[in-house]
Amino acid sequence: MPLKQLKAIRWAVRATLALGVIASTIANILHADPHPISQxxxxxxxxxxxxxxxxxxRVPVHRPALAAIRLITTAxxxxxxxxxxxxxxVAVIARYGETGAGPYLIPLTVDGLVIVASVCLVELGGRIxxxxxxxxxxxxVPGPFKGATGATNSGDQPEPTPIAPTAAPDGFSKGAPRGRRKAAIAEQAS
Incomplete structure (x- = not known):
């Protein structure tokens, strides 16, 4: 998959993760005491x-032991x-009218969304x-001095050698403008 497409997907996954975190944060704040510190x-x-x-x-893995510590701590x-x-x-959903199993199941959809988005984000980070x-x-990688071939003019590939014009039998080069060549041929004929 192209790098540009992977980065676009990563932004969509981030938005999904943010949605789950926002839902969870709002529920936590709604359940807290109406005091800024509690919230x-x-x-x-x-x-x-x-x-x-x-x-x-986002942070690349360089040492497996440290990566394991990161993953365990994140878990x-x-x-x-x-x-x-x-x-x-659960408390907020029950307070706002859901009954039966609803208050206990709906929070699992938010947590599940956060878990899936998290795993996807880590996987995309590695792929990117x-x-x-x-x-x-x-x-x-495109750069400011790259040409159509992708090579720079800084020594990656030699500059192409210009082709020297070849002389025509009339003494003019084959690269000369057609009008001048015709005029010269007509002048020689007369």
Whole structure:
């Protein structure tokens, strides 16, 4: 898949993840006490998860052990955010009229959306990094001085040698304008 298309998909996935985090944050705030500090505390877990997911999807992996620590920590943050947000959302959904299993199932759709979007974002980050590395190694990255061939004039490929004009039997080069050649031939004939 082309790099440009992968980046466009990544923005769509980010928007989806943001939608899930916004829904979770709103439910947390609605369930919190009507005090700014209570609401800020309630809003923090989904925002922390969003920031953590952005970090692991953007920062390249260089050491497997550190990557494992990042993933384990992200899973812990996701678990905490999911647990807290789930119960906030259950209470809010029940307060606003859902009955039966609805209040317990609807929050799972939000958490499921966040999980799928998170995994997709991390996967896309890896694919974009691999595609960027491949393009930069093959020289396909567009630059300010690249020509139609993709080569620069800085020594990647030699400049083409101009073709010297060949002389016609009448003494004029084959590259001379047609009108001048005809006039010269007519002058020689007379």
């Amino acid at each position: 800020a505390i309630a809003a923090w877990p989904p925002l922390a998860l969003l920031l953590t997911i952005e970090l692991i999807s 812990i943050i996701a678990g905490i955010a999911a647990w807290v947000s789930y119960w906030h959302m 990094q691999a595609a960027s590395t491949t393009q930069s190694q093959s020289g396909d």
